[in-house]
Amino acid sequence: MNLAAGLARMIARQELPEIVAWLDGVAVGRARPMIGDRVWLSNGASDLLAGAVGLIExxxxxxxxxxxxxxxxxxxLPRQRSGSDLLLRYLPNLIGGLVRRRIRRLRNRPFYWQTAYRRVEGQGVVEEGALSGAPFALLPDDGKRFFADPFVIEREGRTFLFVEEFPYALARGVISVAELGEDGRFGLPRQVLVEPHHLSYPQVFELGGEVWMIPETSSAGQVVLYRAEQFPDRWVRHATLIADREISDATLLERDGRFWLFGTERHSQGNPSDTxxxxxxxxxxxxxxxHPMNPVLIDPAVYYxxxxxxxAMTTLFGGFEKEFYDSYQYHSKSxxxxxxxxxxxxxxxxxxxLNLFGRAYLSSILSTLRQF
Structure with missing residues (x-):
């Protein structure tokens, strides 16, 4: 199967690619690069090949x-003919994708996120394994921007929510903050950090009596540490932690007296969420x-x-053999x-x-909802 036909088949079937590295007939490496653009084959091929290069390294x-x-x-996978896949599978996907993009541009919303929140007393979603409880409230927006990447911090008895604000007119992200009111709701966020480049993922934390922030600054090729000169409204650049690297969503962890940063990095022309x-x-x-073994993983499905x-995901598109689940239950004691x-x-x-690929998934959703 040639590259173009293979990509067309994968995109049409809503599949994710997997690349395997072989040495002397034995599989020694595996990568699952993300295909960020599922409309143009040339862009998809760049993501796929960049993932292959990263896997080899x-x-x-x-x-x-x-x-x-x-x-x-x-x-x-068995080898398949290429011509029919390329024509019959890719062209409808291309036309549909271009139409959807045109509609989004006419609406002046190339993409859109929302931030939802709720206050939980006691155990949360992770501990209970359920979304039951108090309803979520949406952070309001005026339709000319969206808010994403929320981080909450409590300081001196007050609760603040830091978010990425993306005004469509500005076409890049800035960092904004909202304070929790007496009514238990956050108001419209106000901007507190603006740079010439895109900002997002405002990880904010306290350490050593100071309040710090490590927002994403991958478009500037740096990971930068900011310090609150006057919390929460005034921030100053304190230090460049990592230079000349496009690292997204750098997340800080302190363990056993040492600091760790985990992030994803664009490799060559690949997707920034892969590595x-x-x-x-x-x-x-x-x-x-x-880390001496960087990149430690090539897979967009990094999840904790x-x-x-x-x-549950293992059952969504087929599932494993019964022995897998029996063994898991035995060892997990659950x-x-x-x-x-x-x-x-x-x-x-x-x-x-359903949102990304259309109504083919609606029947499964309705079938599940009818049971509860």
Missing amino acids: QCVARYEAGLLATLPEPVR MVVFSADRLEGPWLP GDRNMDL RLNENGIWQICNLYPLLIH
Whole structure:
């Protein structure tokens, strides 16, 4: 199967690519690069090839370190003819994609996010494994911008919500903040940090008596630490933690007296969500050292949460053999799919597929809803 036909087939079937690296007939590496543009094959091919290059570099680094491991034998797909796939599958997808993009541009909303919140007393969603409880409230917007990437911080008895604000007229993100009112709701956020480049993911935290923020600044090729000169409205640039790297959503963790940064990084012309990299330092200001096995993962599906979400996903498009679930239940000492929770968990990915790919997923959603 040639590259164009293979991509056309994958896009038409809403499949995700998987690349396998082989050494002497044995699988030694696997990557699942994200195809960010599912309309133009040329852009999709760039994402796919960038993922392949990243996988090769990862395997070479692990081979040199003596850490290259053998992976289970992957499923080999049969070879197929290319012409019919390219014409019959790709062209309808191309036309439909261009029409949808044109409609979004006419609405002056090329993309749109919303931020929802609620106050929870006691255990939250992760602990309970359910979304039941108080309803969510939406952070209001005026239709000329959206808000995303929420971070909450409590300080001196007050609660603040930091978000990315993306005004469509400005065409780049800024950092804004809203304070929780006495009525339990956040008002319209106000801008507190604006740079010549895009800002998002305002991770805000306290350390050493100061309030800090590490927003995403990947478009500037840096990871930058800001300090609150006058919280929450005035921020000053304190230090450049990592330079000359396009790292997205850098997330800070302190463990055993050492600081760690986890993020994703664009590799060559690939998608910025594919490749996970890790850095560490003795001090917040650095110096920050890259993990010797970077990239530690090439997969957009990096997820940490309730086990039922992952287990439910295994059943969404086929599932594994019964032995898999029996073994999981034995080792985890837990009851699987209690009260049909897997069907509820799968509503989330099904709704995403409905939004992105159309009505083919509606019947599965309605079937699940009728049972609860």
